[in-house]
Amino acid sequence: MTDRRILSLWFPHLGADRLIRRNPLLGSVPLGVVQERNNMQVLSSLNSVALGYGLRVDQPVRDAHAMCEGLITRARSVQGEAGFLASVQRWAGKFSPWVAPEAEDGLVVDLTGCAHLFGGEEPLLEIVQQDCNDLGLAVRMGLADTRGAAWALARFAGQVAGSHRSGDAIDQEARATRSRAGKRRHWTRGGAAPVVTLGRDGSAHRIAAPGQMYSALGPLPIAALRLDAELTAQLARLGLRRISDLLGQPRAGLARRFGRGLVMRLDQAMGSAPEPVSPARPADHFAVRLTLPDPIGLEDDILAGLDRLLPQLCAGLERKGRGARRVRLQAFRSDHGIESIEVGLARPSHDPDRMRPLLALKLGEIDAGFGIDMLRLEVVQSEPIYTRSAVGHLEAGHAVNKRLAQNTALDDLIGRIGARVGLEAITRRHPASSHIPEKTSTVLAAAWSAPNSDDWPKPATPRPVLMWRPEPVGAPDTPQVPQVFRWRGQDLTRLRAIGPERIAPEWWLDDPDWRSGVRDYWVTDTADGQRLWLFYGHGGTMLSGWFCHGSYA
Template identity: 45%
Template sequence: MFDGANRRTVSLWFPRLASDRALRLRPVEGPFALTLKQDNTDRIHCLNIAAERQRLHRGMAFSEARAFCPDLQSRPADPPSDRRFLMGLRRWATRYCPWVGIEGEDGLVMDVTGSAHLAGGEPAMLDDLRQRLSRVGLAVQIGLGDTRGAAWALARYGEGVAAPGAARAALDPLPVAGLRLDGETVTALQRLGLRTIGQLAEAARAPLARRFGPGLLMRLDQALGVQPEQISPQSEPPHYGVRMSLPEPIGLEADVMAGTERLLTRLCDKLIRHEAGARVLCLTLRRVDSHARHVELRLARPLRDPARILPLFQRGIDEVDAGYGIDQLRLEATQVEPLPAQQISHVTGDKPDRLDDLISRIGTRIGLENILRFLPADSHIPERSFIMAPAAYSKPTGGWNIPRPRPLVMFRPEAIAALSARPPQSFRWRRMAFTTMRATGPERILPEWWIEDESWRHGARDYWRIETHQGHRLWLFYTPQNPGWFIQGVFP
């Protein structure tokens, strides 16, 4: 156990994390910047050192940056990928110490108390950190001090090492922005003549507390070690993967299914503990010749019930060539979604959702994206009153809120020979003759002026439901602006 006086903290700041990550994937020569849309304007999100030499900076409008630097190359920024990359760096940094946390959007903080000697001491550890990151194309600034605040300030404004117990001497010449203060507070302090941390530490505390509140002095005390500040390591997300090594190779389908059942039971137990459900599962079958076969299963809904999932693997396992035998099975949930526990009743508690199981079974054959469902759309135009969405990635919503019934089958309007504004008594359609028995209507539907649609440019439509002596129930409409009759649907 180490007390606060012996604690040592490292801060890693990646000033060009996003651009360095993008250039590792696709290197370019010359000025380069990542853009991000803010307030309906493309602005520079991150840039490389060549662009900085052209006096470009973050937050600058991209059009203005191109005017200053015509050779500037750019790509759209991807903040979620940058966050995942930073999480990967955090896992990598645990090679030096077990306590590593995320510091903002572009930094890491490490508690190396008692760990530096394993890397040959603090100077050797910092050199190794800098060299390894430089080899993979990442610019980094490193600060080391007794406190988290001191390490943060040294990494961003000094890039140095504060000797044990000498945080005050190392921080005195640094600007007050090194105390992790907001921009307004930093500007106000500079107007008062307090530009460095040393000047702030020498100033009277009571007036500062009255004017700026307790937050300013708390940040100062944390940096100097007067107040403690913890480093919370980022917890690793649960890994939903299980495997089984076999003493003897197997090749029969029944044996593979039995092994899959055991793995699936263990995996679902872990999913239940974390209140999650598997959406995509991957079964890897390793053969004795070191070749592997993969069986991927996509589910219509998150599941964690082995009895419902296991039969869906039957088709994929049946198509696997076992070769000279399979000696290892590995099952992993590659896509997981939250699935909290729900209250069950005697009506639905022991009945699985058969529709989701049916969609999953059919999806293993033709693909989940090819199974569609109709969903209501916010439009009174008949052709736009619905959308088609993949059933596995959408949920059924409420019914259509339409005051008049709509036909079960709708198609493009087909003209018929009639000119009167009243429904025709007899007409021909698709080479068949019809006589009107009953007509219900009209229902006037106006076009949506904000959407350009060639079929609705004739203006309003008056819809009628026509029952014929021949037994057909048709949906006709009349266009008053350009007189004409059309058939658009058939009622059941």
């Protein structure tokens, strides 16, 4: 045995607690968090009020509404819960520097050599419980020598191994099984019993005394070994329902029949196999600041400060192989106010000359007030940058460098325009694989996409320059191209018509604009000089008729 002490924190209502923190009124009503699983909506988290109605996690939403008429449901946000757990992980760093996430709703803390700083293990758990109460989090804790044992105690403390079939009891099993079960009871006898404390919500938090994993884990169900449900059910059918039922079995036989995963989990829980706690690496943070001896208020003075801050910031980015995507400049005024501007780059970069013009464009938005006494420059969003080098003969190298320079100039232009109108307003089109005219291209944000390098597909009939949703045309309901028709309040006369080009809808999609069925398109010239793209819809689920889809002008 080692002298390690591992604390497992389980937040059984993490999703619901997160929503209640944002809206405290949800804490007084039955609340369920819903997620999609196997084409069915199920409950992923519940608050204490909903649990009082007998609802449970993984229950179908339709069954939950039948049991609780007033149930309020909210869609699950996996990213939101992950961010919330990351915030809780930073809080847990007050107890130990070794904190790591565990699944989607738990944390594991290596408390080795740290508990005495808080007065011992029991006072430490009381502090954790009090902090979680203040944060509005329900928590269950387990403390043991191994990570697997702590996980089991946090989630299964006080639970009794149940049966998987009706009338299944030890008296109904074979005589040999009963005799082996009697011999295995010595694992749960003797030694210091685990210490059980109760939180304010009535949940049990168990502390396994050092070296007493056998007595602490023996009465727990097999599922406490972090096994999948199928393997747990298979073991239960054989009469192995508690961890103590496995401890007396030969390891070779278990591995041969149930795989090495079962033996590995058992060894990890008992400390025979290592399972370290590896905390997540903190995210790279890039920020620099400049404290000024006297307050400043001119744009030229702020630019001079930027000229000192940008090289330091970009040097840190370059050392980490990253480039800034969004940069924020904060100006701290002498009256304790803070002015902030933020710019985005079309491509990640650690070049000061590409950031300075964008920041200079927005300096006019800063109100200096009675003066600025500190500047802070921070990278809000960064991305990795991979070094590119040209290979080949001299001419090829010049061509590649010229192309890269052109791309840089275009990116700088996108960044400068984006500083004025927003990067999301600058878009480019890429070809898309579809025979539907309005779906042959995809609109992408220019700052987050590369120019199209492939050839655009060329249809048999050129497409119009302007396209819109089909507009009704006043003409006889016949497939023949009308000689005279009315469109947008104009009486038009046909001079020439080229076609038809038949286009069928995508039968696997229900597009409201294509419920007119198969279309016959005609390029139609009118007497007043217009060239329109007309089509005749053959009905489908709508009435047939003539429509105008675009113009070649």
